[in-house]
Amino acid sequence: MHGHHLKWALPSPSRKPCLLARWPAYVGFAEVYPSALWGINPVPFFRFGIFRPQIRKLYNSENVNVVCNMVEKSSQAVVSCGGVVIYRNKVLVLYKNQHGRHVGWVLPKGSLEPTETLKQAALREVQEESGVAARIVKYLGNTQYSFRSTRSVVEDGEFLSKTVHWYLMSTTSFNCTPQAEEFFADAGFYKRHEAEHLLKFHDEKQIMRKAFAEYDKKLTKRKENAQ
Numbered sequence: 513m514h515g516h517h518l519k520w521a522l523p524s525p526s527r528k529p530c531l532l533a534r535w536p537a538y539v540g541f542a543e544v545y546p547s548a549l550w551g552i553n554p555v556p557f558f559r560f561g562i563f564r565p566q567i568r569k570l571y572n573s574e575n576v577n578v579v580c581n582m583v584e585k586s587s588q589a590v591v592s593c594g595g596v597v598i599y600r601n602k603v604l605v606l607y608k609n610q611h612g613r614h615v616g617w618v619l620p621k622g623s624l625e626p627t628e629t630l631k632q633a634a635l636r637e638v639q640e641e642s643g644v645a646a647r648i649v650k651y652l653g654n655t656q657y658s659f660r661s662t663r664s665v666v667e668d669g670e671f672l673s674k675t676v677h678w679y680l681m682s683t684t685s686f687n688c689t690p691q692a693e694e695f696f697a698d699a700g701f702y703k704r705h706e707a708e709h710l711l712k713f714h715d716e717k718q719i720m721r722k723a724f725a726e727y728d729k730k731l732t733k734r735k736e737n738a739q
Contacts, residue, residue, distance in 0.1 A: 590674045593634035594621025595681040596723035597646045602701035603720060604642055604688060605710055610695040616712030619720065620644075621676055634679045642699045643689035646681035649730070652722050653678060655715040680723045 596619060597604040609615045622637035624630065631648055638646050658673045690696035702710060704724050711717050 590672050591624045591630075592621050592674055592676045593624055593630050593637060593679070594619055594676055595634050595638040595646055595648075595679050596652065596720055597638060597642075597644055597681040597683055597701075598723060598727050599683050599686060599701055601727075602686070602703055603707045603723070604638075604644060604683075604699065604701050605707050606641060606690055606696045607698035608695050609697050614695070617707075617710040618712060619678075619716050621678075630677045631679065634677065634681075638681065641691045641694060641696055643687070643691070644683050646683045649680040649682050650726055651677070652680050652719055652726070655719060657715065678719045678723075680726050 595604075604620065605617045606620055607617050620638045620641040622633070622641065624633045625636075628636070635646060635648065638644055654675050654677045656673065656675050658671055660671055686701045688699040688701070690699040704720070707720060708717060711720065
């Protein structure tokens with residue numbers, strides 16, 4: 513599920529690689545959009561493993577088209593669902609530590625099962641990973657990222673492009689129990705500024721902010737109706 517951010521950057525080319533590459537303003541993050549010329553929604557790549565030195569070598573030779581073709585052939589789409597659970601102005605976050613890998617605080621989320629709806633998957637994942645029985649308040653939108661799979665091995669490595677559908681959720685208590693089987697070591701409800709500091713991934717911070725904006729709207733409306 514992880515690998516949202518890339519902690520290395522490629523050197524600047526002597527010629528711009530057309531529309532196939534986009535270079536962010538900040539250092540240490542590289543994204544390439546291999547499907548830009550085919551009218552498909554682009555997803556970032558350049559992640560971890562044996563694929564990285566091949567990309568560097570090809571990039572240095574400015575053969576960006578070859579890079580794009582390699583990633584196009586080895587990428588697959590994955591759909592996940594998650595919940596931003598807010599109770600009494602605090603949000604549920606989980607701490608994961610998979611034997612020193614994928615370490616950090618995250619929002620509960622997981623893969624969509626074949627027979628599930630997005631809502632069902634989101635509620636199930638929250639329940640399984642945190643023990644929290646939540647209810648859906650509103651759909652928040654989706655986030656997208658890509659990563660290299662560690663569960664399958666192909667010649668050049670397999671890249672998965674993931675779309676996570678997020679829901680604002682509510683619950684009735686602060687009770688939660690992290691799922692040890694999925695390497696969650698801690699779970700709790702934290703104030704928004706605390707969660708902002710704890711959360712590992714930028715896209716999850718963004719979706720949390722959106723959730724609190726919706727939460728604040730509903731809280732304000734409830735107060736107005738009570739007057």
